[in-house]
Structure formats: structure tokens, C-alpha cells
Amino acid sequence: MPDEFDSGDELFDGIDLAKLEDPDYGDDLFDGLDEAELVKLESPTQTPAQPGKRSYDNGAIVVNAFPSLKRQKSSQPTSLEVNNTEHLALAERLLSEKFGYKSFRHEQAGAIQRILAGQNTLVVFPTGAGKSLCYQIPAIAFPELDKAEGLRASGKSGVTIVVSPLIALMKDQVDALQKRGIAADCIDSTKKYEQTQLIYASLQKGQLRILYCAPERLDNEGFVERLKEIPGGIRLLAVDEAHCISEWGHSFRPDYLKVARFVDELKAERVVCLTATATPKVAADICKAFNIQKECVFQTSPYRPNLHLHAQPVETRYDDISHFIELVRTGDPHINDKRFEEMFRFLRNHPGPSLVYVAVQAQAEHLADALRDQGFNAAPFHAGMKTEDKQTIQEKFMASEIEIVCATIAFGMGIDKPNIRNIIHWDMSNTVEEYSQQIGRAGRDGLPSRCMFYLTADAFYMREVFARGDLPSRQCLRALLEDIFKQGAGLSVGGVFKVSHYSQSGEFDIRPSPLSIIYATLDLHFGLIRAITPEYAKYQFEAYAKYLALKHDKTPEGKAIFSHAVKKAKYYHIDVNKAAQATGLARNDIVRKLNHLGDNAYLKLQTSGIEHRYRILKKLPKTDKEIDAVLDKLYADLKAREKEALLRAYQIMDLITGRKCFARALAEHFGMNLRDGKSECGHCTFCLTGKPVRHLPRPRRETTAASIQEVLKATNVRDDPRFLARVAFGIKSPRVTKLRLDKHRVFRSLADHDFEALVLEFEKVCRVSTGNSGSLSRSSVKAEVIDLT
Incomplete structure (x- = not known):
């Protein structure tokens, strides 16, 4: 799901x-990753200019370059x-x-x-x-x-x-x-x-x-x-x-x-x-x-003068954020959320192709339904939909058969529709950069287009969920490092070991994205390991009629496959490593042959169990002191990343609620000024009203002993205070999902509390329970959920 x-x-x-x-195919595990945050490079609509004249476009950045790489000159002549x-x-x-x-x-x-x-x-x-x-x-x-x-x-x-x-x-x-x-x-x-x-x-x-x-x-x-x-x-x-x-x-x-x-x-x-x-x-x-x-x-400046940037504070009447999420999932939040009537009015006053950006998949579905009920031609789009359905919606939007798309940030890649008239931010963007990309999809034909940003009291909550979710607990990170270094134990420099990122993510409660950052840091900052081409752990295939002809195949690879593939029920299974060892063939040659047979309808190949491979660059840490030295630096780096992620969320809030022209604030974020020496755009909300957009306060509750005890009753986990704080605040992680705590009533029960305060409260509980700061063991992740009623 x-x-x-x-x-x-x-x-x-x-x-x-x-x-x-x-x-010859390579490490494409993450080809197609992060579609939400990347932008297609479209061919421009050219207009006359004076080529070859260098300018800094009224305040372009001046960068001090500090060479970190010594360029090796090619032996070929250059121009x-x-x-x-x-x-x-x-x-x-x-x-x-x-x-x-x-x-x-x-x-x-x-x-x-x-x-x-x-x-x-x-x-x-x-x-x-x-x-x-x-x-x-x-x-x-x-x-x-x-x-x-x-x-x-x-x-x-x-x-x-x-x-x-x-x-x-x-x-x-x-x-x-x-x-x-x-x-x-x-x-x-x-x-x-x-x-x-x-x-x-x-x-x-x-x-x-x-x-x-x-x-x-x-x-x-x-x-x-x-x-x-x-x-x-x-x-x-x-x-x-x-x-x-x-x-x-x-x-x-x-x-x-x-x-x-x-x-x-x-x-x-x-x-x-x-x-x-x-x-x-x-x-x-x-x-x-x-x-x-x-x-x-x-x-060049990221701002286009034909874009009219607006923002509006809107009241929502929810008991707390859990009430809001539950209504989005299962009920009708219309009566509790004035954004609906504001959005309907805005789109009626400003007709034309429009994108409505939301943060939650269920919102995309619900908003599209609500718009259709009001007579608008709207459709949802999010990463949870089937690929063919998403493609159909995108094609219909491009062909103007659908006028409004309610989408998560998964929508926008490859969108070069020149006449998008409106961009609506139902929820707060993750960053100023993301906001800039999204509004940049409007008005590419040069005609006036409007970008509306709705600001609610809970706007920052979802951004905080994303930012807090990528920092693992210190205990989890140390257990991961021990596991990585254990994999390379006994191997000399130049040796290769294999790991499953999927398994490690679940076992040590670390999301895939920060896990990949950890491995890259061990490579690029510590010089300990280096990623090489990954492998699949399991190969199986369904044989077609032509497969039997392999018994007459004279190639060593064909013979190896036919003799080592074992049929179990519908599928043949082959251990490629054993087949290579038994025949003396290169593993990659056998894999290439399997791919070739699949391409030519001898069999239908299925693979599973990605194993990442790493070459050891220097002696790996073994002692507690050596591991702790890596841990200290790595955890400090990850904490700094969390701080940066939160800062980026505050930056978008500051842009919308600041005492400055929106367009000017946007340009200054990228180290620039407005074009033609202007100090204001003249048509954003701030310029039109002369007042900053009001930020509705989000009520905060004090943490009580009873609320903490409710979370503790739900699980016997006591080794990881950050994990418990995640459950209370409403942040998913591999361990939270594995224990099904995201389905429990305590999940997100303390979302209107300060996250750092929650961590401190649960640290007190864990110290009392363990007698120390606690450490994560392989068995601890098997903790059970208690009181599922």
C-alpha cells in the first residue's frame, strides 16, 4: 500500500x-526516483535576444569557486x-x-x-x-x-x-x-x-x-x-x-x-x-x-511577471490533526474546512486549465470528487494510482479533455502545457524550490496566470512529518553500522560484500532515503566502501514451449541453465551463483543468457531480492571505539540534515507570511533581484494589500503523563524513545509499519504536541525501563503491539 x-x-x-x-544494463535500481521533486527540461519558446552578451540579470549570484577536483586533461585536442x-x-x-x-x-x-x-x-x-x-x-x-x-x-x-x-x-x-x-x-x-x-x-x-x-x-x-x-x-x-x-x-x-x-x-x-x-x-x-x-x-530570475502570486489564510475547524486526517480518509471534511468554498469560488472566477497540489493521496481523490460535484471537470493524480491510469489522466489534461488535476507532488514531470491558468496549493509546499517549480508550470504562454496558496493552522505539520521521519535513532544507526562492518569482516581491502537495503531498512528502522545517504557517506566522506553493480538474489522463470530446445543448446551458458534449473510447481528456480561455481562460468554470462532467453520468448523471467554490493576501500572499523568514532560524525551529519529540512519548511512559511513582495522574496531566495530594477511585482497579495498574510496559530497542548501512558500501553517497545515519539506524533517508519502501530488509535494521538518534547518524555521512560540509554538489538524489532482495541 x-x-x-x-x-x-x-x-x-x-x-x-x-x-x-x-x-551492460547497470545499476538502475533508482532510475525513475523522486519524480515529485524533479523538473523536465522543455524546449523554450524562443524570442529575439542579443546573443553572446554576458549579464548577471539584475543581481545574479556570484559564486566563489573552490576547486575540489584536479581535472585530468584529455589526450585529445580541444577547441x-x-x-x-x-x-x-x-x-x-x-x-x-x-x-x-x-x-x-x-x-x-x-x-x-x-x-x-x-x-x-x-x-x-x-x-x-x-x-x-x-x-x-x-x-x-x-x-x-x-x-x-x-x-x-x-x-x-x-x-x-x-x-x-x-x-x-x-x-x-x-x-x-x-x-x-x-x-x-x-x-x-x-x-x-x-x-x-x-x-x-x-x-x-x-x-x-x-x-x-x-x-x-x-x-x-x-x-x-x-x-x-x-x-x-x-x-x-x-x-x-x-x-x-x-x-x-x-x-x-x-x-x-x-x-x-x-x-x-x-x-x-x-x-x-x-x-x-x-x-x-x-x-x-x-x-x-x-x-x-x-x-x-x-x-536568470526564477520569477515571470505574468504570474500573479496570492496567498490566503483559511480557517479549519478540527479537534486536532488526527480528526482532520480521519475525515479526509473516511468522511466529508467540507463542513470543517473553508478551503472548499474558497477554492470553488476561485476556480469559477478564474476558469481554465488548473493544477491543485495536495500533500495526502486521499486528498487528491476527495478534492477531485468535490470539484466534480460542483460541476468542474476534475481528476485525481497520485503515486498510489496505477501507472496506466496516471498516464491517461496526464494525456487527457494535456489534450484539454480534463481541465483540473488534483495532484500530489508526483504530478508535474514532463508537463509542458503552455496555457495552465491556475496553480492552487491546497497544502504547503515542502520547500521554496518546490513552490517555484510548481508555479513555474503556469502561464508559459506569457498570459496572466494565478497561483493561490491556502494557509491553515496545520500547514506546517505535514512538512514536519516528512522532515522528522528521515532521522533514525542513534541506537538504530549504531546497530546498522555494526551490521555493515560485520558483513566485511574477514575480507581484505578490495574484497566485495553484499547487503539487502530492503532488509536493513526494516531491521534497523531506517527509511530507504536516509539509508542510501548513510552508504554514500561511508563511501564519499569516510572512504571505507564503494558501491558497485548490484545483483539479484533469486531467479525463477516460467518455461515456454521453446525452452525444451535448450537441451540441444551448445553454448556453455545454455547448458548451465538447463542443467541447474529446478522445477517447483509452475516455476523453474536457478541459483545463479551455484551454477557459475559448478561450471566455472562467469555469473554475468549466465545472467545475460537468461535475459536473452527471456527476450526471445524461451521463458518468462522473474527476479527478486536486490542485493547491493560494496567493495572495501580500506580496513573497516572493528572495535567499539572505532565504530563510535564513525557513529558520532555520521549521526551529527544526519541531525544537521533534519535541521536543514525543517529550515526549508520554515522558509516557505516565511515567504508567504513575510513583510515583502512575494516575487521579490522568491528572487532573493535564489540570490537575485527582480528584473528591470523593480523592487515589487505590483500584483501579489502583499503588493495589493500592503499587509503580510496572517499566519493562523496552531494550538499546542502540554504533554500529560496519561497521554504518554496511552502510547506505552500500545507496545512493549522500550529501547527507542524516538520511535515512541514517532508513533505519538504520527510519523511512519519501517518499524512502525511492521508493528502495525500506524493502524492503532495512539498513532498521531499527540500530533499537536512539540515533537522534541515528546522525545524527551519517552527518553525518561526508556531510561527507567532499561536502566540505561538502551541499545537496539536484532530481536528488539520483533516487539509486539499491545492493546489493539
Whole structure:
């Protein structure tokens, strides 16, 4: 069942996991992750501009770059000495011939000139402003530059690699480029073996100009080795959604930190980082990681003057947050929530295609029903829906067959509908960056569009739930570290061990996202381990009629499969490791053969049990003192992340309730000012009223001994005070779900209390119960739920 709060993470959406283990398919476990927080790079609607003139657009950031990587120069010659005028002329011709635009806009021309001159570059443009052209134009320009310079032979102009986080976005870009006659492709987990081999062949022949891949694929050793063999090398590495590299950004993904390391390993000639949302701090992180100088930072304002930003405080009459959630789930909250009548009035006064953003999946369904009851053409959209249903809704919205979509943050990727007239925030956005992305989907045709933000007393609660949920207890983190280091015990440096993230998440009560951050930190900050291509633990298949022909297969792999597969009921089961050991074959060769047989209808392959693999980089901690040293640093880092997440939630609240023009506050968040020297937009709520939006106070209750005892009666867990506080506050975790406490009446019973105060109260109880601070054992997670009535 999907989580009640919709993060938008659809871990395996559109992924053929049967391809995961093959070294030519790579580590795509998280291809398609975090759709909710990432933005498609659409082709811009071009308008006349003066290309090539450098400007900082009234207050663009100036970043102090601190090189953290020593660039290894490629042995291939570069175009550093070519005249910039010639570069610009070539870029403008390709823009017209390949993309049909007469001129560049904003800072595109300046960024492209820097890239063609061989310099690492950062591009920060708002959604829809044409970031993708900043790497597409150079990618197709390289062969012509090489020919003009006479320094490279034909077919040795290398390739542009685009690191992009979503399969859907990669495919959209590739389809658009191929329609324009540009040789582009992507390697992802949906590709069949034969398709992937054709892509590699095109790379070797110098026929492919642009190749897209997910950042996680760079963990795949086989894939990286293939890239090293490309004639002409990697001319340009484009890092899409580059804000994900910042550990303090709003959408940090650990695998992005590894991209900078691979720039050196692949000997990429130059890098371009692209994002729609980079604060000065995040931009500085990007520049530091990729050695980008301040003159190579190109940024334009995130605000568009045709967007009218509004906010309105709305009263809700709930006994507490539990009452509100329960009504959303099971009842009719209309009579308790004035947002309904306000939304109906707003949409009647401002008709047109609209998006209504909510935080809870049930809300998306309920609001769509309520709007239909009022005669609006509306539909819900959230991560818990079937993929085909979501696709249908998105297509109908794009075709104007559906006018209003009530959606969680899972909706928005790939949406390039120019005439969206309204964006409504039913609930508070997670961050200013997310708010900026979402309102940026309105009014791309340049016509006036309205963005309404409803503010309630409980607005901050759901944001706090997300922020608090990712910090594990100290006991859980120590138990995890002990388990990780135990896996590598007895192995020398260079040895490889396997772990199941899924099992560890449940056993040590750590969500998948912070778990991946912990592993990345042990790699990148401590230098202890390094991720390599993961494997599946189990293979089984349903045999088709052609399968029996395998007994005549003369290949060693075919013979190994036929002799080691054991039929149990409907399915054949094969232990790939045992088959490899018995025959002396490489495990990957047997897996490749299984994939090939599946692709050619000999069998229907099923896999399960992802095992992540890590290579030991140096001696792992063994003693308590050594483990505690890692624990102290790691836990302090995770606590700082929680603080940052809460701060980002306060920032969006400050933007809406502050004594400042909304548009100006938004621009200043990204280190900029409004365009044309303006100090106010003139048409946001603050500008129209001259008053800040009133923040309705949320009543807080004092914690009582009786309320604490009610939670304690529900479970015998006494080893983890933070776990007990989560239950009381209403935060799900693997352990909470496993013990079914999220179904118990005490779950979220103290949601109107201060979370930190709850932790302190439960710490007192745990100290009394255990006689010390308590430690998590493997058996403790098996604690039982008591008093389920």
C-alpha cells in the first residue's frame, strides 16, 4: 500500500528489473526516483535576444569557486583556441537548422560559448527556459568544429553524456532529438540486450552524438569501462538537475555526489551542470564539485511577471490533526474546512486549465470528487494510482479533455502545457524550490496566470512529518553500522560484500532515503566502501514451449541453465551463483543468457531480492571505539540534515507570511533581484494589500503523563524513545509499519504536541525501563503491539 503522505517516489516505475544485473544494463535500481521533486527540461519558446552578451540579470549570484577536483586533461585536442565569434556563428546556425529558432534567449548563447571553449559551466534557468539547448547545441557542434580545426579524424568526435534522473524525461528528450534528425539515445533498464548492444556499437563507430543515462548507472563498472573506450572520449558531461549534488539542497540524491568523481575517471573534457533551482549555497556546492569559475555561472530570475502570486489564510475547524486526517480518509471534511468554498469560488472566477497540489493521496481523490460535484471537470493524480491510469489522466489534461488535476507532488514531470491558468496549493509546499517549480508550470504562454496558496493552522505539520521521519535513532544507526562492518569482516581491502537495503531498512528502522545517504557517506566522506553493480538474489522463470530446445543448446551458458534449473510447481528456480561455481562460468554470462532467453520468448523471467554490493576501500572499523568514532560524525551529519529540512519548511512559511513582495522574496531566495530594477511585482497579495498574510496559530497542548501512558500501553517497545515519539506524533517508519502501530488509535494521538518534547518524555521512560540509554538489538524489532482495541 502506498504511504499516506505522497513523496512521489515511485521506486520501480517503468523499470524492467530483470535487466538490472547484466553489466551492460547497470545499476538502475533508482532510475525513475523522486519524480515529485524533479523538473523536465522543455524546449523554450524562443524570442529575439542579443546573443553572446554576458549579464548577471539584475543581481545574479556570484559564486566563489573552490576547486575540489584536479581535472585530468584529455589526450585529445580541444577547441579552446577557436575564436568565440566562430563558435557563436556555428551555434546560431545549428539553432536555426536543427531546432527552428532564430536566436538564443536569456543566457543560452553565453553558456554555449563557454562550453565550446572547453570551460566547465553552471546554467541556472527557470523551468521551460531552454536549459537543454545548452548541451544539445555543443553536442552536435563538436564534429563540425573538429572538421574545421582538422585535429580529429572522422568518427572520433566523441560523445556527450547526459546524466538525467528519470527514464520518462530521458525518453522525451531522445524522441524529440531523433525527430530532428539528431543521433541521440538513452541506456536505461527498459532496454533489451540487443538494443543496448546496438547503442554500444553506435558509440564505437562514432555515430552517436548524445547518450542519456541515470546517475546510478555510473556505479556499473561494465558501463563505465565501455565509456572509456569511445573514440574521441567524452567531449561533454551534462549533469541535469544538478542541485541534487548538494547535500544541503532540497532534493539531494547521494548518487549525484559520485558524478564528480566519474568526471575524472572518464576524463571528460568539460562539464555543464543544469538546474532550475539553485540557491547561492547550492550553486557554490555545484561549482566546488565541478571546478566551475564564477564567470562561467549563468543564471536568470526564477520569477515571470505574468504570474500573479496570492496567498490566503483559511480557517479549519478540527479537534486536532488526527480528526482532520480521519475525515479526509473516511468522511466529508467540507463542513470543517473553508478551503472548499474558497477554492470553488476561485476556480469559477478564474476558469481554465488548473493544477491543485495536495500533500495526502486521499486528498487528491476527495478534492477531485468535490470539484466534480460542483460541476468542474476534475481528476485525481497520485503515486498510489496505477501507472496506466496516471498516464491517461496526464494525456487527457494535456489534450484539454480534463481541465483540473488534483495532484500530489508526483504530478508535474514532463508537463509542458503552455496555457495552465491556475496553480492552487491546497497544502504547503515542502520547500521554496518546490513552490517555484510548481508555479513555474503556469502561464508559459506569457498570459496572466494565478497561483493561490491556502494557509491553515496545520500547514506546517505535514512538512514536519516528512522532515522528522528521515532521522533514525542513534541506537538504530549504531546497530546498522555494526551490521555493515560485520558483513566485511574477514575480507581484505578490495574484497566485495553484499547487503539487502530492503532488509536493513526494516531491521534497523531506517527509511530507504536516509539509508542510501548513510552508504554514500561511508563511501564519499569516510572512504571505507564503494558501491558497485548490484545483483539479484533469486531467479525463477516460467518455461515456454521453446525452452525444451535448450537441451540441444551448445553454448556453455545454455547448458548451465538447463542443467541447474529446478522445477517447483509452475516455476523453474536457478541459483545463479551455484551454477557459475559448478561450471566455472562467469555469473554475468549466465545472467545475460537468461535475459536473452527471456527476450526471445524461451521463458518468462522473474527476479527478486536486490542485493547491493560494496567493495572495501580500506580496513573497516572493528572495535567499539572505532565504530563510535564513525557513529558520532555520521549521526551529527544526519541531525544537521533534519535541521536543514525543517529550515526549508520554515522558509516557505516565511515567504508567504513575510513583510515583502512575494516575487521579490522568491528572487532573493535564489540570490537575485527582480528584473528591470523593480523592487515589487505590483500584483501579489502583499503588493495589493500592503499587509503580510496572517499566519493562523496552531494550538499546542502540554504533554500529560496519561497521554504518554496511552502510547506505552500500545507496545512493549522500550529501547527507542524516538520511535515512541514517532508513533505519538504520527510519523511512519519501517518499524512502525511492521508493528502495525500506524493502524492503532495512539498513532498521531499527540500530533499537536512539540515533537522534541515528546522525545524527551519517552527518553525518561526508556531510561527507567532499561536502566540505561538502551541499545537496539536484532530481536528488539520483533516487539509486539499491545492493546489493539
